[in-house]
Amino acid sequence: MNSFYMPVRVLEGKDIVISSTNLLKKFGKIALLVTGKHSAKANGSYNDVITALDNVDIEHILYDDIEENPSVETIMKARDFALRQNVDFVIGIGGGSPLDAAKAISLMIYHKDEDKDYLYKTGSDSSHVPLVLIPTTCGSGSEATAVSVLTLHEKQTKKSISHLIFAELALIDGKYLMTLPHKTLCSTAIDAFTHMVESYINTKASDYSNMCVEKGLLIWSRSLDVLRGSRELTIDDCDNLMRASMMGGMSIAQCGTTIPHGLSYSLTYKKHIAHGMAVGYFTAGYLAKANQIDAKHILNLAGFKDVADYQSFFTEIYKACDIPDIDDDVLYGAVEDVLKTPVKLEITPYEVSRQDLIDIAFYSCYGA
Ligand SMILES: [Fe+2]
Structure with missing residues (x-):
């Protein structure tokens, strides 16, 4: 249905x-x-x-x-x-x-x-x-x-x-975005991006929710160079980022968030990492295990060539935001949190074992 x-x-x-x-x-x-x-x-x-x-x-x-x-x-x-x-x-x-x-x-x-x-x-x-x-x-x-x-x-x-x-x-x-600090603009824009990714790579995804994702990612991609810090923010960027965020919200309201959000909560609680950065940390790992045609489709819409390209963008922003290193025990704790929240696994459209979750959690540290 x-x-x-x-x-x-x-x-x-x-x-x-x-x-x-x-x-x-x-x-x-x-x-x-x-x-x-x-x-x-x-x-x-x-x-x-x-x-x-x-x-x-x-x-x-x-x-x-x-x-x-x-x-x-x-x-x-x-x-x-x-x-x-x-x-x-x-x-x-x-x-x-x-x-x-x-x-x-x-x-x-x-x-x-x-x-x-x-x-x-x-x-x-x-x-x-x-x-x-x-x-x-x-x-x-x-x-x-x-x-x-x-x-x-x-x-x-x-x-x-x-x-x-x-x-x-x-x-x-x-x-209202014109006065937002750049770090907050980046973190929240990445949160919107993850909402669209997790809605698309989701068992509940439909043509209706994907309509929001595909259009939202295209709109989001127009301000990628602003997030990278290579162009000044304009009021058009603000309107676009706000609209993409709304479309991310509309899609996630249908589908629910999946593994990256589930993994993120303890990073935010234990390491005080902003929500968007905490979720974005796990997005490359989540996409690396997904159907690669789907992953490439949404990454291309967002302005990235592939998972590695997104990962290098995220790492650049992550370093610019002075976020501390994450200890292994925090990442293992995040994995345990997700294992206790079966709904996040149920709406992930591929089989996920404990080892898969560990791979996703540590992907940012070690890559593919
Ligand atoms: Fe979120």
Whole structure:
């Protein structure tokens, strides 16, 4: 069976937040703005949201204490804060962390008498208060997906909550990328690339999801030289990278992430490596074991000749980002994490043994 479900209303364009004022009115009278500490204020997105809300007399309160890879504890703190302020709806602004947090907070505001265990209670009601998402990085695609990944300190890793939460509205404006540090631009762009790779090399891939992947990779490839640092970023690059990220989100919302994402979580938790770089670390190994016609097809669309070409691009960026070496025990731990998450293996379209996972995990160190 083929299916495609993406119920988020997506509006994209210059100054789209301000021109969408009237759409926000239907969500209620008091909005909770969920952001990280600084970037939403630095890139202008916070000001645009305030202007839009003030224009239609919607009250707003700010929760700007969302850390990178937000924890369950942060979600509960934000939820309790929102309940004290009688919030009607949530606006998440930022990269994957604030957007994923906003989804979980919108769920827990609706289920106001539940405690943190509800986030991981399978089969329970996933109703949530209305949710608007405004991405300011070009990687997570969270604005198009229903997934919210949180940090579980007691398990020393990250894990998706048990609820699928699609936003009512996503507002996309490439201008917010213009002030993004180059390292963050690279890391998040690589995350978008991996979403498209893992959607294509996936048992759930269909012509519908591949439509997003193939077009998204072509759009993504237009800014490859910017990521390499050989050309200045333009507003067209920003629009393209933001759109490719959205298409990565749309495809991953259908297919789910596979082995590279599964391997990445403990790198991020234990070595504090940015999500996109942690996932991209395993992409060459994942592609090297895939059907080579499929691998070459998507690599060519993205502007790479073959797996080795992608690997050398990634290594160049990885070194430029000053990422520390990864100890063998962290990589072996990442393999064990994936073995405990059978769904990642089930949607991988080739047989994967423990040794195959080790090969993928160590591919970046030793190559083919
Ligand atoms: Fe990702």
